Amino acid sequence: VGFSAQGTTQMRREILEIPDLAAGLLMGDMDPFAATAAAIRSARPRLIAIVARGTSDHAAVYARYLFEAQLGIPVSLIAPSVTTIYEGRLRLTGSMLLAISQSGEGRDVVAVCHEARRQGAITVAITNEPASALASEAGHVLLIRAGAEAAVPATKTYTLTLVAIATLVSRLAPRSELARRLGDLPRALAAALPAAAAWVDDEIAASFAATDRALVVSRGYNLSTALEIALKIKETAGLFAEAYSSADLLHGPIALAGPSVPTLVVRPDGAMGPLVDDAIEALQLRGTVPFLVGGRGVSGMERSLTLAPELPDALTPPVYALPGQLLAEAVSRNAGSDPDRPAGLTKVTDSR
Amino acid sequence: VGFSAQGTTQMRREILEIPDLAAGLLMGDMDPFAATAAAIRSARPRLIAIVARGTSDHAAVYARYLFEAQLGIPVSLIAPSVTTIYEGRLRLTGSMLLAISQSGEGRDVVAVCHEARRQGAITVAITNEPASALASEAGHVLLIRAGAEAAVPATKTYTLTLVAIATLVSRLAPRSELARRLGDLPRALAAALPAAAAWVDDEIAASFAATDRALVVSRGYNLSTALEIALKIKETAGLFAEAYSSADLLHGPIALAGPSVPTLVVRPDGAMGPLVDDAIEALQLRGTVPFLVGGRGVSGMERSLTLAPELPDALTPPVYALPGQLLAEAVSRNAGSDPDRPAGLTKVTDSR
Numbered sequence: 001v002g003f004s005a006q007g008t009t010q011m012r013r014e015i016l017e018i019p020d021l022a023a024g025l026l027m028g029d030m031d032p033f034a035a036t037a038a039a040i041r042s043a044r045p046r047l048i049a050i051v052a053r054g055t056s057d058h059a060a061v062y063a064r065y066l067f068e069a070q071l072g073i074p075v076s077l078i079a080p081s082v083t084t085i086y087e088g089r090l091r092l093t094g095s096m097l098l099a100i101s102q103s104g105e106g107r108d109v110v111a112v113c114h115e116a117r118r119q120g121a122i123t124v125a126i127t128n129e130p131a132s133a134l135a136s137e138a139g140h141v142l143l144i145r146a147g148a149e150a151a152v153p154a155t156k157t158y159t160l161t162l163v164a165i166a167t168l169v170s171r172l173a174p175r176s177e178l179a180r181r182l183g184d185l186p187r188a189l190a191a192a193l194p195a196a197a198a199w200v201d202d203e204i205a206a207s208f209a210a211t212d213r214a215l216v217v218s219r220g221y222n223l224s225t226a227l228e229i230a231l232k233i234k235e236t237a238g239l240f241a242e243a244y245s246s247a248d249l250l251h252g253p254i255a256l257a258g259p260s261v262p263t264l265v266v267r268p269d270g271a272m273g274p275l276v277d278d279a280i281e282a283l284q285l286r287g288t289v290p291f292l293v294g295g296r297g298v299s300g301m302e303r304s305l306t307l308a309p310e311l312p313d314a315l316t317p318p319v320y321a322l323p324g325q326l327l328a329e330a331v332s333r334n335a336g337s338d339p340d341r342p343a344g345l346t347k348v349t350d351s352r
Numbered sequence: 353v354g355f356s357a358q359g360t361t362q363m364r365r366e367i368l369e370i371p372d373l374a375a376g377l378l379m380g381d382m383d384p385f386a387a388t389a390a391a392i393r394s395a396r397p398r399l400i401a402i403v404a405r406g407t408s409d410h411a412a413v414y415a416r417y418l419f420e421a422q423l424g425i426p427v428s429l430i431a432p433s434v435t436t437i438y439e440g441r442l443r444l445t446g447s448m449l450l451a452i453s454q455s456g457e458g459r460d461v462v463a464v465c466h467e468a469r470r471q472g473a474i475t476v477a478i479t480n481e482p483a484s485a486l487a488s489e490a491g492h493v494l495l496i497r498a499g500a501e502a503a504v505p506a507t508k509t510y511t512l513t514l515v516a517i518a519t520l521v522s523r524l525a526p527r528s529e530l531a532r533r534l535g536d537l538p539r540a541l542a543a544a545l546p547a548a549a550a551w552v553d554d555e556i557a558a559s560f561a562a563t564d565r566a567l568v569v570s571r572g573y574n575l576s577t578a579l580e581i582a583l584k585i586k587e588t589a590g591l592f593a594e595a596y597s598s599a600d601l602l603h604g605p606i607a608l609a610g611p612s613v614p615t616l617v618v619r620p621d622g623a624m625g626p627l628v629d630d631a632i633e634a635l636q637l638r639g640t641v642p643f644l645v646g647g648r649g650v651s652g653m654e655r656s657l658t659l660a661p662e663l664p665d666a667l668t669p670p671v672y673a674l675p676g677q678l679l680a681e682a683v684s685r686n687a688g689s690d691p692d693r694p695a696g697l698t699k700v701t702d703s704r
Contacts, residue, residue, distance in 0.1 A: 046398055046399065046446060046447075047398065047399045047426055049426055053599070053600070053603060054600065054604065057600075064431070065431065065434065065438070068431070068440050068442055069434050069439075069440035072440055072441045072443045073442075073443065074399055074430075074442055074443065074444065074447065076399070076426045076427055076428040076429075077429070078426075079416070079417065079420070079575075080599075081571060081572050081599070081627075082417065082421050085572060085623050085624055085627065086417070086421040086572065086623065088420050088421035088422070088424055090420055090424055090425075090426055091398070091424045091426065092426065094398060095398075108599075212564075213564065213565065219433060220431075220433050234604065234605055234607065235604040235605070235607060238607045238608060239608075240592040240594060242592060242594055247405070247432075247433070248405070248409075251406045251697075252406060252583060252586065252694075252697050253583075253586055255586065255587060255590045255695050256590060256591075271437050271438065271439075272437055272438075275437065342607060343607050345603075345604050
C-alpha cells in the first residue's frame with residue numbers, strides 16, 4: 001500500500017480531520033475557557049502542576065513552555081507515582097493542577113487530580129471525554145471536541161489537546177502574540193496538510209522503514225513535537241526513534257547520529273532557530289542529511305518542508321506535528337504493519 | 353582488552369573510587385549541609401526548581417523524587433531556554449532554586465541561578481568545583497568532593513552528586529528512614545562494587561556490544577538510574593540505549609522489545625517493585641530475558657544481580673548505578689571504543 005492511497009487507514013483519516021476540528025474548537029463554545037481563565041486569574045497560582053501520561057505527557061511539555069514563557073508561572077510535570085506509590089503528600093495548596101487525559105480514565109491521573117482538589121488547589125482537566133472519571137473529578141473541564149478516535153495511535157486528540165492548551169493560555173495572556181494569532185491556526189493547519197502529505201512520500205517513509213533506528217530533534221515549544229513524532233514512529237513502526245532537545249543532543253547522544261540513521265529536525269523560526277541550527281550542523285558533520293520541518297529558516301534547504309511561516313514559534317507545534325503523524329503512519333505501512341492496531345499499544349494509558 | 357583487565361581505563365578507575373569518596377563526603381564537613389538545610393527550612397519554599405543538564409539532569413530526577421516523596425514539596429525541572437532564549441520571566445520568588453553542575457560552568461545553569469537570586473529565591477548549588485562560576489553565583493554551595501574526573505563520561509561525579517542530594521534531604525527530614533540509613537551507604541557501595549564487577553562480565557558486555565539497540569527500565573527513585581545507565585551506554589558505546597519508566601514502557605514503547613534487544617531492568621524492593629514486575633512480565637512475553645539489578649526481589653532470578661538488599665528504595669540509586677557504569681565501560685571496550693574519550697562527548701555541558 002503506497003502512501004498515495006488516500007484515506008486507507010483510520011489513522012490517516014483522523015489526521016486529515018485535524019484542521020476542521022481545530023476550526024470547530026476555536027469557533028465553538030468559548031465559555032468554559034473564559035470561565036477557567038477567570039478562575040485561574042483569581043486563584044493566582046504560584047505553581048502549575050501538570051499530570052499526564054504517554055501522548056498527553058508531550059502535550060504537557062508544550063503546556064509547560066507556554067505557561068512558563070508566556071505567563072512566568074513555574075510548571076512541575078508531576079510523577080504520579082509520588083502520590084500513588086510512595087504515598088508522598090505533595091503540597092498543592094495555592095497551586096493549579098492541570099490533568100491531561102484524552103480518555104479521562106487514566107487511574108493515576110484521576111488520583112492526582114482528586115488529591116489536588118482535596119487540598120483546595122484549582123483543578124483543570126483537558127479531555128476528549130465529557131463523561132469520564134477525570135471530567136467528574138476536576139473543578140474545571142475543557143473539552144477538546146475531537147470526536148471518536150478509532151485508530152489506537154493518538155493523532156487528532158494530541159493535536160486538539162495542544163489547541164485547547166493554546167486557547168487557555170491565550171485567554172490568560174490576552175495581549176500576547178499567541179492570543180492575537182491563535183485564530184490563524186485552523187487555516188495554517190489546512191494549508192499545511194496537503195504540503196505535509198506531499199512531502200511525506202514513499203521515499204522518506206522507506207528510508208525510515210529500512211532501518212531500526214531514527215532521531216527526532218527540536219527544542220523549546222517544539223520539543224513536544226519531537227517527543228510526539230518519535231513516540232508515534234516508535235509505537236506504530238517499532239523503530240528505536242528517539243527524541244532529543246538539540247541542546248541535549250550536542251552533549252553526548254550526537255554519537256548516535258550517522259548516515260544510516262534517518263533524522264528529522266523540527267527547526268522553528270524565531271529566537272530558537274539558530275540554536276537548533278547548531279544541532280543541524282553537528283548532524284551534517286557526522287554525515288547525516290537530516291529531514292527538516294520548519295518555517296522560513298529551512299526554506300530551500302535539502303529535504304526540507306516549510307509550513308506556516310507566518311505563525312509565531314509558540315503556535316507551530318500543532319502544525320509541525322502533522323508531517324510527523326503522517327510519517328509515522330507511512331513508515332508503519334511501509335514496514336508492513338497496521339498503523340491502526342500496532343502491537344503492544346493500548347488506548348487508555350492507565351497504569352498501576 | 354577483556355573486562356578482567358582491572359583499572360585499565362580512567363573511567364573504570366574512577367568508578368572504583370566511589371565508595372571511598374562517598375565515605376569521605378559523609379564523614380567530612382557537614383556544616384554546609386546543616387547551614388543550607390536551616391536556610392531552606394526558614395525560607396519554607398513552596399516550590400523547588402531544579403536546573404541541570406546532561407548527567408546532572410538525571411541527578412535532578414533523583415532529587416525530584418526525594419523532595420516530593422520525602423518532603424512533599426513540588427519540584428519543577430527547569431528548561432533553561434525559557435529564561436535564556438524565550439526571555440520568559442519565571443517567577444521564582446518564594447521558591448528554592450537548586451542548580452546542579454559538576455563543572456559549575458554550564459552557562460545556562462549559571463544564568464538561571466543568577467535570575468533566581470535576583471528575584472530573592474534561595475539558591476543552592478551542588479557542584480564539584482568550588483571556584484566555578486556557579487559556586488560564586490549561588491547563595492549556598494554544596495561540594496560533592498569527587499576530586500578530578502579525567503574520563504570524559506561522568507561516573508563518580510554523578511554518584512557523589514546523588515550522595516550530596518540524599519544528604520541534604522536527610523537534613524531536611526531528620527526522622528525519615530532515608531536519614532537513619534544514609535550512613536550505611538558507603539559500606540553498601542563498597543560491598544556492591546566487587547559484586548557488580550563480577551556480574552558485568554565479558555558475556556553481558558558482549559551481548560550489548562553485539563547490537564545497536566538496548567533498553568533500560570525502572571521507575572520512581574531509580575528512574576534516574578535507568579536514565580543515567582542508558583545515557584552512559586549511549587555516550588560511551590554509541591548504542592541506541594533508551595531508558596523508560598516501566599509505566600511508560602507498557603504504554604507503547606514495549607513494541608521495541610524483543611529477543612535481539614538487550615534489556616536491563618532496575619527492580620527495587622519496596623512498594624515500587626511489583627509495578628516494575630509488570631514490565632518484566634511484559635518483556636518476557638516478548639521473548640526478552642532481561643538483565644536484572646535490584647534487591648531481594650530479584651534474588652535467584654536468571655541474569656540477576658542483588659545489591660544492598662538492606663537499603664530502602666530511596667537510597668539505592670547510587671548503588672544500582674554502579675553495575676550500569678561498569679557495563680557502559682565494558683560495552684565501550686568490547687565495541688572497540690575508548691570509554692575515556694568517546695566520540696562527540698564533551699565535559700562541560702554548556703549550550704547556547
